[in-house]
Amino acid sequence: MDQLSLTFHALADPTRRAILARLAQGEVTVNELAEPFELRLPTVSKHLKVLQRASLVSQTRRAQWRPCRLEPAPLKEAAEWVWDYRAFWDESFDRLDEFLIR
Amino acid sequence: MDQLSLTFHALADPTRRAILARLAQGEVTVNELAEPFELRLPTVSKHLKVLQRASLVSQTRRAQWRPCRLEPAPLKEAAEWVWDYRAFWDESFDRLDEFLIR
């Protein structure tokens, strides 16, 4: 699977998007991550696997904790892909376009 | 399923992204759309169904043809979602941020 497909697939789930939103505030352990969801830990762990497969999340090791961190590179790639279509929704996209070229 | 999940799911396939890229150049019939792929027509038709379910593509009726058209609204929503994370990949995002607020 190519990177873009991995990324979009990972983003196509509300739980995984919520996980990313949580990680945007800083590093979190898997238990802390699972807490707000009505999901068992293995389920959250699997969602994390999907996010890691897409390189959207990385995990370090600290004692028995494995804190997760947001990795922005694939999001940037996805954003760039979507940006290519902005002409279709933004009539006055020229100013934005001009900006982005710089 | 929520709109964002539908959108990202639809984008998580190279064939479907290629279909969108083709539609960005203008309206196309299903046959023309299928031509560059090594896929049977019903398969392409199914991919179109996924794109339509996400409201990324609409179909009109002209004689026995059903030309497809790109619908940008869900792409805009997806772009806005991803943009919220730009701070993580763009160190100098302040100028962009300033721009987008306007």
Place this chain on the structure above:
DNA sequence: TAGCTAATTAGCTGATTAGGAGAATAAAAA
């Protein structure tokens, strides 16, 4: 060492998906 906590793995179920083949529908053309 034993016991505790954090997290993952294995294995299950039910639902969905991507691909195919072939039949069916709908409109145009002969």
Place this chain on the structure above:
DNA sequence: TTTTTATTCTCCTAATCAGCTAATTAGCTA
């Protein structure tokens, strides 16, 4: 009316996914 063209529908298989429970690994602590 028959034929051709465009597209979809129905059914099939193999693979994947989201959720669960139970068991396992890894590291800390007493």
